[in-house]
Amino acid sequence: MDTIYTFGWGTLQMVFVALASPLLQGIIKKIKARLQNRQGPPLLQPYYDLLKYFKKESIFSEHSSWITRATPYITFCTMLLAICLLPIFGAHAPFGFSGDILVLIYLFGVARFFTALAALDAGSSFGGMGSSREMALGPLAEFALLLATFAALLSSGHTQVITLTDGWEFFNPVHLLSLMAMLIVVVAEVGRIPIDNPDTHLELTMIHEGMLLEYSGRYLSLMLWASQIKQWIMLSLFVQLFLPGGDYFSLYLLKMFALSLLLTLVETRYAKIRLFLVPRVFVFSMILSILAIVTYSIN
Numbered sequence: 001m002d003t004i005y006t007f008g009w010g011t012l013q014m015v016f017v018a019l020a021s022p023l024l025q026g027i028i029k030k031i032k033a034r035l036q037n038r039q040g041p042p043l044l045q046p047y048y049d050l051l052k053y054f055k056k057e058s059i060f061s062e063h064s065s066w067i068t069r070a071t072p073y074i075t076f077c078t079m080l081l082a083i084c085l086l087p088i089f090g091a092h093a094p095f096g097f098s099g100d101i102l103v104l105i106y107l108f109g110v111a112r113f114f115t116a117l118a119a120l121d122a123g124s125s126f127g128g129m130g131s132s133r134e135m136a137l138g139p140l141a142e143f144a145l146l147l148a149t150f151a152a153l154l155s156s157g158h159t160q161v162i163t164l165t166d167g168w169e170f171f172n173p174v175h176l177l178s179l180m181a182m183l184i185v186v187v188a189e190v191g192r193i194p195i196d197n198p199d200t201h202l203e204l205t206m207i208h209e210g211m212l213l214e215y216s217g218r219y220l221s222l223m224l225w226a227s228q229i230k231q232w233i234m235l236s237l238f239v240q241l242f243l244p245g246g247d248y249f250s251l252y253l254l255k256m257f258a259l260s261l262l263l264t265l266v267e268t269r270y271a272k273i274r275l276f277l278v279p280r281v282f283v284f285s286m287i288l289s290i291l292a293i294v295t296y297s298i299n
Helices: 002-035 045-055 066-083 100-121 125-153 173-189 217-242 249-269 275-298
Strands: none
Touching: 002 045, 002 066, 002 217, 002 249, 045 217, 066 100, 066 217, 100 125, 100 217, 125 173, 125 217, 125 275, 173 217, 173 249, 173 275, 217 249
């Protein structure tokens, strides 16, 4: 009976996040446009785009193999599974267990690996450029994410999201340092300015988007949808780590909106940094996490 209950809640959470993640993308785009004195696209524009791509024909390079066709499904299913490792509808994650944060990071790594492999598989020069950049920066982002979560989890004693909201003190220097470290990682993992620009059409500056240039039709739709789901997961992880308090689902949504507003303000305030400076940003995040760990050890 418990297995059926867990599976039901996990499925419901998975469906909700999958359907709501394009709306979050639309909210971010709308706020960004308003801050730039533009009208911007409609809130539901991401849904229209996904539906449009689903209806279009898929065209592949003659050099591509099954990897190009399988990667969108692997990436999308990986993000769906990652949703169930976070507590969204309650205090417990549907598929949560000891070490679930590590599994979440590994799932991100699987999606990154296959996306980069598919970009190389198509034989495109721009795809190879985006793939090489992703593989160069990806391990740094994963290690920075790992350090930031470990720093935030020190007081809980294990790596489950369920306990991250217990005993959190806002002015605790350990949590403040890990908060700043995690915020940098969130910006990087969702591919937003100043690390990357999801709206760019200039191939020479692309990182994640450069790996999607060879996709079209429903395969492109799945890849874009998966990136929107990952954006929700990263924001939700930040909320569970650093914005605890309150068991109401409406409060959770309000905190997600507030964090989206913060990301939009960062995008509007700063320009995209040069590619060779991006590793320094990850190193700075790691230093903050290490300082948090050292501070916790001293106390």
